[in-house]
Amino acid sequence: MIHPTAIVDASAQIGENVKIGPWSHIGADVTIGDNCEIASHVVVKGPSIIGKKNRIYQFSTVGDDTPDLKYHGEPTKLLIGDNNVIREGVTIHRGTVQDRGETCIGSNNLLMAYVHIGHDCIVGNNTILINNASLAGHVSLGDWSILSGYVLVHQYVQIGPHCFIGPSAIILHDVPAFVTAYGSPGEPRTINREGLKRREFSAEQIILANRAYKLLYRRGLSLKEAQKEIAALGDDEVISMLLTSIANSTRGIIR
8 A cells, every 4th residue: 555666754653544645755753643644746744644545646745844933853744633634735733842842634625736834833623725725833723714715814813613704805803612713814794604504503503693793793893891791691502612712712713
């Protein structure tokens, strides 16, 4: 299952039924789980742990050092879950000791061609990053979020779960849960109604999410006033998800 032209370091741990294509390089301290497929001309460096049933396409570089100037060769990590699709030319860097020392990617994500995941990022589960979307260092991307093509996300930004970011948007501040943002810089437009439908939130929950969004963005309230009014809507999942994403903001939310 390993092509004879592939170079696999003796310390690499390769699971069962793993396919490694021609001219790929699997470096030291790399673990690849069962049933992964590594195409031709892929570079995987360590320390990296890659879960099961991942597919990595040609010309991707996974687990390399970050070019961040504060990095000086420390043994940081990359952790990747299961069932991810990493398309052509994707770059994913390991962490830095100035943060958690790890870049973490969950499971069931689709990273399309030429996506970049910077050092110390945390990518949740079931996300989609469309061609050329880029996360700078220390970015957090919530479950089920979608980044359109050519989206640029500033370092330390947090994007909540179920968000949708429109094409070529530049995101400089945190985006609360289930918010749709467009523009440069990114601005809130509406809730991600279609995304919530697909995730089987009820019609009542979507109406509630829309009410909360209007309190946050359409009533001229201060942030503290909006949080208080949103909390008064009840303890439904969409309310707690929105309030948690606001409370966890470190850069301030887009408004």
